[in-house]
Amino acid sequence: MVKRLDRTPVGAHYGWQDWLAQRITAVIMALFSLVIFAALICQGSVNYEDWKALFHSQLFRIGALLFLLSVFYHAWIGIRDVLMDYIKPAGIRLGLQVLVLVYLVTCTIWSVSILWGN
Amino acid sequence: MSSVPRNPAAAAARPKYYDLNLLNLPMPGLVSIFHSVTGVVLFLLQSTLVSESKFDFWRNIINLPLVKIVLLGFVWAYMHHFFAGIRYLLLDVHVATAKEPAQLSAKIVLVLGVLATILIGVRIW
Numbered sequence: 472m473v474k475r476l477d478r479t480p481v482g483a484h485y486g487w488q489d490w491l492a493q494r495i496t497a498v499i500m501a502l503f504s505l506v507i508f509a510a511l512i513c514q515g516s517v518n519y520e521d522w523k524a525l526f527h528s529q530l531f532r533i534g535a536l537l538f539l540l541s542v543f544y545h546a547w548i549g550i551r552d553v554l555m556d557y558i559k560p561a562g563i564r565l566g567l568q569v570l571v572l573v574y575l576v577t578c579t580i581w582s583v584s585i586l587w588g589n
Numbered sequence: 590m591s592s593v594p595r596n597p598a599a600a601a602a603r604p605k606y607y608d609l610n611l612l613n614l615p616m617p618g619l620v621s622i623f624h625s626v627t628g629v630v631l632f633l634l635q636s637t638l639v640s641e642s643k644f645d646f647w648r649n650i651i652n653l654p655l656v657k658i659v660l661l662g663f664v665w666a667y668m669h670h671f672f673a674g675i676r677y678l679l680l681d682v683h684v685a686t687a688k689e690p691a692q693l694s695a696k697i698v699l700v701l702g703v704l705a706t707i708l709i710g711v712r713i714w
Contacts, residue, residue: 504671519645
């Protein structure tokens with residue numbers, strides 16, 4: 472007898488991976504927030520040269536990309552949870568989820584191009 | 590069992606009650622909703638991030654008072670999300686899970702978010 476899979480295709484992934492990923496990305500973002508807080512807020516006024524120099528460092532670029540990737544993955548899990556809580560029709564929910572995913576993947580590519588493009 | 594015949598249509602038409610007043614929520618519930626809302630706000634914010642090549646252009650725009658107020662809204666969203674997130678991480682490791690400590694930490698999160706926003710507001714004005 473075949474066990475019927477009664478899972479919603481647009482539901483959660485019924486595991487703890489997203490739960491864990493949400494927390495790992497949160498810790499990465501919190502740490503980088505403190506770094507950028509220290510770099511910008513405590514320094515006083517930041518002009519274009521300071522800003523450019525900050526992003527010239529390869530280490531800072533990698534940290535910034537790690538932060539942004541964390542934001543996008545964190546946002547995906549968070550927005551998906553909000554959609555699952557408030558948007559009930561499966562078709563509309565799937566459509567919105569696809570839009571969000573496409574947007575976030577575009578942002579990921581854009582981030583790399585911003586960080587290493589100039 | 591029951592002598593009253595069950596009417597599926599009547600059962601489906603039962604009125605629903607939504608308590609839309611956020612202030613009636615317990616503190617942890619309020620923080621939870623704000624965590625969701627600020628998550629959406631941050632999602633919108635990152636769509637407005639642009640490269641540094643037009644630094645001065647954006648800097649002049651950011652200096653407009655109205656824009657500063659809107660930005661402070663985003664700052665609050667970020668700060669609230671930051672502190673509420675740390676609270677959730679602590680709850681995950683079973684810190685302050687009882688009712689009273691949870692209510693207290695929720696209040697602390699709300700206060701810290703506003704406080705940090707005020708500090709940054711003073712800083713940028």
